Amino acid sequence: MSDQFIIQDVFKKLEEHYGYFDWWPSHNPFEVMVGAILVQNTNWKNVDKALGNLPQPLNAEAIESIDQEQLAALIRPSGYYNQKAIKLKALLAWFKQYDYDDSRLIPFSVDALRKELLEIKGVGNETADVILTYSLNKPSFVIDAYARRIFERYGLDVPKSYDQFRMLADNAMKHEKHKYDYFHGVLVEHGQQFCNKKPKCDGCPLSDRCRRIGV
Ligand code: SF4
Structure with missing residues (x-):
């Protein structure tokens, strides 16, 4: 094959x-960006709790008005909260260049935006691709x-x-x-x-051709 x-x-x-x-059915592109940072090294349940502590409806101006220490306290349920507060502030600084308006990013190519995102502190490959795909409607695998x-x-x-x-x-x-x-x-x-660390191969829809390497 x-x-x-x-x-x-x-x-x-x-x-x-x-x-x-x-x-990821959120239709708030900024909330998706914030979620992409908060979900690093944790599960969505914890992200949800952290998002619930932030001002609603979530928007960039509201996060800008919160100082970093306060922000860290609010997002504490997501873990690594001090680092994540720094990352969120860095993401915000980048987004501010576009007046917090995602429609201003429409003319950019996926590659150009990906390059910009990767220059933001705390945004690695996976986070950049999540933001591109789910927040900015620029599909990137x-x-x-x-x-x-x-x-x-x-x-x-x-x-x-x-x-x-x-x-x-x-x-x-x-x-x-x-x-x-x-x-x-x-x-x-x-x-x-099915395919967790301990796979459940019985009934798995991929079982007919899966070579089960390392299982
Ligand atoms: S059959 Fe393959 S894909 Fe399915 S659970 Fe087992 S190892 Fe994973």
Whole structure:
């Protein structure tokens, strides 16, 4: 099986099994940006608690008016709160250049925006791709631990480098860019339901062709 076939095959089977769903249904692009930072090294339950402590409806001006120490206290439930407050302030400083108006980012290419995001303190590859895909409507393939684990076990020779894996997946799925938000979501869903650290291979929708490498 070619790399391209493996990637397409996995997504085809997952879509058949789980159907299509909205993974990150927030329609507040700024809230998605904040969530992308808060979710680093924690789960969504903790992010939700932290988001609930922030002024509602969440907007950049409101966060700007809160000093860093206070912000850290509010987002405490998400863990690493001092570092995350610094990161949020850095993200805010970047967004301020565009008057906190995501529509001003529309003319930018995905690559140009990705480059800018990666220059922000605390924004790495995965966070940048989450912001691009879910907040700015600029699909960029999101790679995370679930993607790596599922594809490795399935039999793909997964590149170690984030960017090489992202480009490999992008190459295989670019005809369905509008579904990149779903693809990340369905891999997380599958990782949680079946392909966790201790996989439940019985009944797994990928079990017929999965090589179960390392299981
Ligand atoms: S068959 Fe097992 S190892 Fe393969 S994807 Fe399913 S749960 Fe993971």
